[in-house]
Amino acid sequence: MRQLIWLRSDLRVHDNRALGAAMAAGPTLALYLPSPGQWRAHDDAACKVDFWLRNLTELSHSLARLGVPLLIRQVERWDEAPAAFARLCREQDIVQVHVNDEYGVHESRRDAAVEAELKAQGIGLQRHLDQLLFAPGSLLTRAGTCFQVFGQFRRACQQRLAGNLPAVAGLPAAQPQPGIAGDAVPAAVEGFAAPPESLRRLWPAGEEAAQRRLHEFAENRLAAYAEARDFPAEPGTSRLSPYLAAGVLSPRQCLHAALQAAGGDFDRPGVSAWLDELLWREFYKHVLVGYPRVSMGRAFLAETEALPWRDAPEELAAWQQGRTGFPLVDAAMRQLLASGWMHNRLRMVVAMFLTKNLLIDWRHGERWFMRHLIDGDLAANNGGWQWSASTGTDAVPYFRLFNPLAQSRKFDPDGRFIRQWLPELEGLDRRDIHAPAGLLRPAGYPPPIVELPFSRERALAAFKALPRRG
Incomplete structure (x- = not known):
């Protein structure tokens, strides 16, 4: 058998x-x-x-x-x-x-x-059922439909989890050798260039490496996660997303590690915030099943397909290469190119900048991320982009735009993250590094490619002109 x-x-x-x-x-x-x-x-x-x-x-x-x-x-x-x-x-x-x-x-x-x-x-x-805590279709609204709002989905998950945590299975017992030789795993596949060793070192492979990272985070940094996670210069996030995307870790292992570190208390500082991130991953996979159109390049909110996205290839290229003239945006994009990963808050900042300030179709950003992310996951990537672009389930209201300068001053106040990825700005002080202007802008660093007040009004006008549902 x-x-x-x-x-x-x-x-x-x-x-x-x-x-x-x-x-x-x-x-x-x-x-x-x-x-x-x-x-x-x-x-x-x-x-x-x-x-x-x-x-x-x-x-x-x-x-x-x-x-x-x-x-x-x-x-x-x-x-x-x-x-x-x-x-x-x-x-x-x-x-x-x-x-x-x-x-x-x-x-x-x-x-x-x-x-x-x-x-x-x-x-x-x-x-x-393996990469989710709950099977799609097992958590539904009172109307019998897939959840479209994360807060409601989260409450349903928490009610199910209370006193009924999914178990973590142990290691299967070894079986007698079947007398069949295994095949060698290819070191590379044609058409996919090997990344630099500097990138590989950031992401060691294997379950042991993943488990070490999980338990170090749970024991040493989880308690401060809610406060530290928004500051990209700090080691405040778990950086477990590549291991979850490849299934080197399961969500059950993450759930149990967090609760063990917190003495079983869901409400312990940091724990609830991090579990929310696990549930966001869960939510977007449920959305894939409930609304298949989102995995076929279509907006969840059908009326947003009428948005007058701009065809601006030079601005798109500047965004892709970290040459927009907005230091936090550029530093984030260069982090992506060099490491295959981007801090979660910065994913929202750069996505809103592309879709709102530049009014460029979110699908260009979604594709660019997938082509460079080591943790690329269809559900999470699509869900995040549509949330930021105000086209998806539980989308951010269209009139909420992250101002990249305000975000920079708030979450990288000393410019440490910017200096790490934009060495050309290293000599600027903590006040000027967020928006180097005039003679303060080093030679070779570009001026801003868009005026923020103008771009905000342009985006608001585009969304206001859409036909409303109902």
Whole structure:
């Protein structure tokens, strides 16, 4: 009764629902399908692909210790997956395939096609809830619809979690060696350049590294999270998002680590704020299922499709490269290019600057982020961009615009973050570094590409002109 686990965004052996179920059912093999054409179509970043492969290498060693060989079968795109499964299951006499659910439209279509092919061969496909605390569709409004407002969704989650925390599964017991050799994990995939070693060092691979980072944060920095998380020069955030996106950590592990550090108190300072961030990730995946259009390049609020977005390629390029003349925006964009990651508050600042101050379509920003983020996740990235652009579920009111200068003075008051990423401004004092003007602006640093008061009024006028629902 040989089983197969199809690994996707669940690159760990601890608390892996599909792996545990497969190994409990019989001798188990593991499969990973590199899909470079699909990854390019989804704008996955080269640093993200490298991170996946590095984690997959670490995972292959952990699986080997459990007696589970890891097989690699590369397909160009997901529409080739059913045929690849048909061949492998015949070769290895597989009777059941186990997967942890994924939630985008393309992912759902891929899994349905694979399931149909397997069914035609008399092979079952068993789905497991793994990357979420609650199955989509299990938390609904009183009207029986998917939540559109995070606050309501959060309350429903908290009511479910009270006294009923989802358990963290232990490590499966090792199985006898099946006599099948595992495949070598490729060090790279064609079409995705290797990132610099300086970036790789920021994000060590493997469950042990992820667990060390989780527990260091929970024990030493979680209590101050609510106060420190908005200051990009401070180590106030967990920086666990790449590990969650790749499934090297589970949300259950994060939940339990936080509550253990807080003595089980949801309301302990820092804990509730950080759990909210985990629930935002959950919320946006539920939205993907409830409103599939958001994963197909469409705005959730249909009326915002009529916004007169500007075609401004030079301004878009300046934003992408960190050359807008607004130091906090530029420092954030250069952090993204160099590290594959951006501080969460700055993601909101740069997104509002692009969509409101420059009035450039949010989809350009969403795509640029996905092409550079090591933690790129369809649901979280799309949800964040549509929130900032006032086009999505629970969107920020269109008249709320983050002023990048005010944000800079408030959250980087001494300019430490700006100096780290804009060394050309290093000589400016804490007053002038937020908006270097005239003779204070160093040679080579650009003047502001837009006037903030004008751009604010332009954005407000564009939103006010939209037809209102109802």
